[in-house]
Amino acid sequence: MSLQKSALSVRENAYAPYSNFKVGAAIRSEGGTIYSGCNVENVAYPEGTCAEAGAIAAMVAAGETRLSEVYVIADSPHPVSPCGGCRQKLAEFGTGDVVVTMANLDGVEQKMTLADLMPGAFGEHHMENT
Known part of the structure; x- marks a missing residue:
């Protein structure tokens, strides 16, 4: 199954009774x-x-700790971007060149790297003296 199909499929299982804003990620x-x-x-x-x-x-x-690609989809007029907290979480497990595809249900996609989404990300290199 592709990342797109996986994200689209899991989105249907979202529990969003308050916002009705279902998001799927793969x-x-x-x-x-x-x-x-x-x-x-x-x-x-x-x-x-x-x-x-x-x-x-x-x-x-x-048992895996490194990601190589991300796909996020929601019913939105524009491709949906990971929130700030999720950008940091993605940066924890992926390098700056990891491609993040953001999409909506109309088939509009936008691709950015983690480095583009989170310039100056806080990372392991900040913790070298601790």
């Missing part, structure tokens, strides 16, 4: 396996989980 690990996740809302809004975080958690639970 990531390909360096090993080539696709992991997917969807947003899971909670009545206490800060306690929800983003789709990208769910996909990353599935990858890590399977």
Whole structure:
């Protein structure tokens, strides 16, 4: 299954009773396996989980820690971008040249690298003296 199909399919399982904004994400690990996740809302809004975080958690639970490609899709007039927190999470497991495809249900896609999405990202190199 492609990243696009995986993200589109898992999006249908999103739990979004408050916003009705369903998001699906799929990531390909360096090993080539696709992991997917969807947003899971909670009545206490800060306690929800983003789709990208769910996909990353599935990858890590399977024993992998490096991603090589990302696809995010939602029903939006414009391709949907990962939130700031998810950008940092993606940067934790991917290099700056990882391509992130952002899409909407109308088939509009926008591709950017993690470095483009998160210039100056906080990373391991900041922790070298600790």
